[in-house]
Amino acid sequence: SQQGEEDPQALSIQEGENATMNCSYKTSINNLQWYRQNSGRGLVHLILIRSNEREKHSGRLRVTLDTSKKSSSLLITASRAADTASYFCATDAWGGGFKTIFGAGTRLFVKA
C-alpha cells in the first residue's frame, strides 16, 4: 500500500516559473524525503526533512512539512528545462521494521 500521494500527477510550466508539488500521507512519520528521477535513470535524493522540522531549503528547492495536516510541499523556484523530471516523496517510519514508502510521483515538464 502506498503512503505518500503526490499532487498533481503532472505539471507543465514555462522556464523561469515556480513549480509546486504536494505530498500527502496517512500515518505518523519520522522523516519525509524528496527524490528526483530523470527519464531512464535512478532516483536522486534532494532533501530530507525530519518530523520536528517545518521548512528546509537547498538551493532553489524549498520543502515544507505540516505534520498536523500530514502533508508536504516541494517548491522549485525559477525553474529550468533541466528540472524536467519526475519527483517523488518518500515517507520514513518505524513500524515493525524499516518502512520507507514512495509515492507515485509528479511528472514535471519545464518548457524552454
Add this chain to the structure above:
Amino acid sequence: NAGVTQTPKFQVLKTGQSMTLQCAQDMNHNSMYWYRQDPGMGLRLIYYSASEGTTDKGEVPNGYNVSRLNKREFSLRLESAAPSQTSVYFCASSEGGRDFQPQHFGDGTRLSIL
C-alpha cells in the same frame, strides 16, 4: 566513484526462466534495498538488508529471493519468472542505522518477461 552499479541494464526472459540481478555499491554503506517500479505506482520495496548478514521482506517479496553476499553486494533472484514480474528493478543503498538516511540508487535493470 561509481556509487551503485546494477547489472544487467536490460534483460528479456521467457516465462519460467530464472535469473539473478546483481547490485554492488562502493560507498561502504550498511543497508541495501531492492525495489520495483511499475508505471503509475512509484517504487515498491521487494527486500532489504539492514546490515551485512541480514535480509528482510518488503512490501512485495513473493516470487523473489535475495542474497547479501558481502557488505558491497546484494543480489535479487527470480526463480521462475512470470509476466507479472515485468518491471524496472532498482537497487539502492544507504548508511543505515536507526536514523533514516538518504538512499542512493542505481540506474535500474529493465526486465521483460514474455
